[in-house]
Amino acid sequence: MAEKPSIAIGQVMENRSVAPGHFLLTIRLPLSFATPIPGQFVMIRDPDRDEPLLPRPISVYGFQREDGHAILNLLCRVAGRGTSLFSRLNSGSTLTVLGPLGRGFTIDPDVRQILLVAGGVGAAPLAFLLQECVFSKPHSAKRQVTAYLGAGTAELLTGLNRFEGFCNLRTATDDGSCGYHGNVTEMLALDLGEYDAKSTLILACGPMAMIRSLDLLLRDTRIRCQVSLEERMACGVGACLGCVVAIKEGEGRNGYRRVCHDGPVFDIGEIHWNPPVEG
Ligand SMILES: Cc1cc2nc3c(=O)[nH]c(=O)nc-3n(C[C@H](O)[C@H](O)[C@H](O)COP(=O)(O)OP(=O)(O)OC[C@H]3O[C@@H](n4cnc5c(N)ncnc54)[C@H](O)[C@@H]3O)c2cc1C
């Protein structure tokens, strides 16, 4: 059960570059900050600047409590103004942190094989899931976990250390510098026949193109799959409707859902890739 989100002023303890254009933020928060569920995210902004005005959504990469504080880890890729600004924050800087937000991943008790599929910094929520759910819950001993991680090059496979030694690991790079030469969905396609559809669950996060090709790959299988979507967000709490995606509601009906409030995690079969244009 998700705890109620709160807003807090966090203090940057460490801001470390982990690859070109990628950085790892460690933020100290009050002990009262709610415990996140893997797949949930926070909205962060620099309270000392007017620009950018809107906070940015970032998935929880790590969370623990120690020495009277909560410690939050965020793995970020510089995409534009907001993330560029965050990449330059020094230790001691403050950030407004709203969260944890959204609906995270859920793992049914009958799942025996978990496949984590990530593209780029999509590895962040899955690393948190591996840490929190798979190894700390009673069903975990009976479960096999295999992570399929993809990135452009070997050095962009960020967060690898959070998977190595904790699960079976397969890597793919576009330039072939580490693991399979090609994209992560192509690599998964080669193995897919080995998994029993009834007891396998895929949890995925990455660029929309990856999610789309995963949907095509799984269409003729009965393998369950949950995906975390990344839409542009303004409020992060379901109020502005800025992040809606088209959803299949069954029996030929379609609807819209707010990624921030109803997601970011959805069953892949719910996503409507070509919604009819109304007019
Ligand atoms: C639920 C959720 C979790 C996320 N988790 C992470 C994470 O763990 N690590 C991380 O690095 N990023 C994550 N993102 C993406 C991150 O929020 C965006 O990269 C960021 O908001 C871009 O802000 P900006 O000011 O740097 O870029 P802007 O200047 O606002 O935009 C720069 C470019 O990025 C694109 N963009 C903006 N927002 C998004 C978005 N939400 N998704 C995809 N493209 C976007 C714009 O279209 C534009 O092309 C997450 C997004 C969501 C919705």
Ligand code: FES
């Ligand atoms: S960002 Fe405002 S409703 Fe989702």
